[in-house]
Amino acid sequence: MSKTVIKIENLSKIYRLGEVGTGTLSHDLNRWVRMNILGQDDPYAKVGHVNDRTQKAQKGELVAALRDINLEVKEGEVLGIIGKNGAGKSTLLKLLSRVTSPTTGSIKVKGRMASLLEVGTGFHPEMTGRENIYMNGTIMGMRKWEIERKLDEIVEFAGVAKYLDTPTKRYSSGMTVRLGFAIAAHLEPEILVVDEVLAVGDAEFQKKAIGKMQDVSTNDGRTVLFVSHNMASIETLCNKGIMLRNGIVTNEGEIKKVINTYLETAAELKPSLYYTKEKAPGNDFAKLLSVEVVNSQDIITDRYLIDEPIRIKIKYINNKAQNKNTAIIHVLDAADNTLFASNEFNSPQWDNMSGYGERTAECIIPPNFLAEGKYKVLVAIGHFNPNMVHCIKKDAIGFNITDSFSGNTVRKNVGGNWPGLVRPMLKWNISNQLL
Structure with a gap:
């Protein structure tokens, strides 16, 4: 034990x-x-x-x-x-x-404890990298020969061999952290x-x-x-x-x-976001009016089963006829990892869009694609030629996906939940030779 x-x-x-x-x-x-x-x-x-x-x-x-x-x-x-x-x-x-x-x-x-709490923890700025290695080791109770035995390994790990005999006050914050961690990890605490x-x-x-x-x-x-x-x-x-x-x-x-x-x-995100025309974020080219996440019945909700589609509806204003804008989304998981991005440019109707005024764009996330979990959506309005972003709203909306326990969409296995950020229903071909 x-x-x-x-x-x-x-x-x-x-x-x-x-x-x-x-x-x-x-x-x-x-x-x-x-x-x-x-x-x-x-x-x-x-x-x-x-x-x-x-x-x-x-x-x-x-x-x-x-x-x-x-x-x-x-x-x-x-x-x-x-x-x-x-x-x-x-x-x-x-x-x-x-x-x-x-x-x-x-x-x-x-x-024996070794700590790396802040950039430069335990370093004397007037001392060289080499001298700081010996000083830190001595503070930890190590003998000189013990430190020397680890010196080359520390320097190689930190990647600061060229600056080893330079005072650490001349190190960048990144170099200082590299050396500090190398010392803390290699002096056998x-x-x-x-x-x-x-x-x-x-x-x-x-x-x-x-x-x-x-x-x-x-x-x-x-x-x-x-x-x-x-x-x-x-x-x-x-x-x-x-x-x-x-x-x-x-x-x-x-x-x-x-x-x-x-x-x-963490702060729960709502499934909808609205702005008045007077307070809508954006510029002279485009302004964001609303974002909604709705189910197949066009009902705004933040709860979805894994086997139903998720529709993200974005309404914005094109302020100039010659400006061909596009709505953009980034879908992130709860840990802020970006899973994928998409925009109106992927739509077959996009080439025919012109003029100014209000526009509604809808992106459909297919069923049996995202795994169970909490998700948030970044929404932006931009232009590709030239590349411009007129407005951007991080964490605009959020939604949750839970597994479905009906039909063939059940994903639970004997070992618990399936791993992975996405869980698509992939096509399998099977041949069987019975004995």
């Missing part, structure tokens, strides 16, 4: 907004005596306040960036930490890495902590970094804590997850279920 390497109990972190002091000398003295001599809690800490960043702050208000966190992480687990901006993810990692101290609660860590900082790197490096973290956890049995807004990376790398909301753990468990919960709690 795997042993626990991180144990968090009743962890809270309180921050004061605005001025640090209580506002009066007597209150400051009262707080100091209560906390430092009598061993009592801060009498002015309003621990019950939730860290809702959408609310206007009051002068001197105390908020809980984290509140009553209880968590155990086992050896070899890869824990994904997800949540909206301001949910407390980075604060939790800073507490684990001892960058800051908790207000209440305790953190117990068994093993028992626990690797990585924040969203990897997003600064290019696509090639991100892929390499994910692969390295998989190797560290799978082959070396080390523990990884990973914060990211990229749900695809989280799902690929992690086997367990927690979701934070306003500093509180609201969901914990198998990573796919946690991701689904997170995506479901």
Whole structure:
């Protein structure tokens, strides 16, 4: 049975907004005596306040960036930490890495920890890349010969050999992240902590970094804590997850279920969008009036079965007769992956469209095409010759698809839901030779 390497109990972190002091000398003295001599809690800490960043702050208000966190992480687990901006993810990692101290609660860590929380974490800008590698290794408790044994591997992974003896203050943010991650991942920590900082790197490096973290956890049995807004990376790398909301753990468990919960709690999109002519987005060439998603009975709804068509209707104004515009859609999944794009240019009627005034364009997504899930639609009005975009509306509408349990469209199998972003009904030819 795997042993626990991180144990968090009743962890809270309180921050004061605005001025640090209580506002009066007597209150400051009262707080100091209560906390430092009598061993009592801060009498002015309003621990019950939730860290809702959408609310206007009051002068001197105390908020809980984290509140009553209880968590155990086992050896070899890869824990994904997800949540909206301001949910407390980075604060939790800073507490684990001892960058800051908790207000209440305790953190117990068994093993050597390497952290990559921000661009340049642990780097001295006046020191060269080589010197920073030795400094970081020494801080982690490694001997000089241990660091030297890993030096070439770190430099090769980071791809900064040419600049190894250059002060890191002259590095770009991407180079700094590459070297920082290479140090953190290769100096053999028992626990690797990585924040969203990897997003600064290019696509090639991100892929390499994910692969390295998989190797560290799978082959070396080390523990990884990973914060990211990229749900695809989280799902690929992690086997367990927690979701934070306003500093509180609201969901914990198998990573796919946690991701689904997170995506479901995101703002729901409506199946229709309307503008008045006066407030319609666009320019002198074209303006968007409305977007609707309707079923085969022409009813606006955001719920569809997998075996029924989905019709997206777009109404817009052509303001100039000589301007041959086209409606454009991008269909995205809940994780913001673009599945496909289409436009009026694909219609056989498009060549005959001319003049100005209102136009309604309809795109039909065929049945048995998209898999179960939540989808959103980007809508734009543009022109191909020359290439111009007159207006664009991200997350214009949304809809949901569920499986059908009738006829031959049932897609459930013994192992659960079928994988994939699309699930078309493909044609199969079968020949059978009976014995």
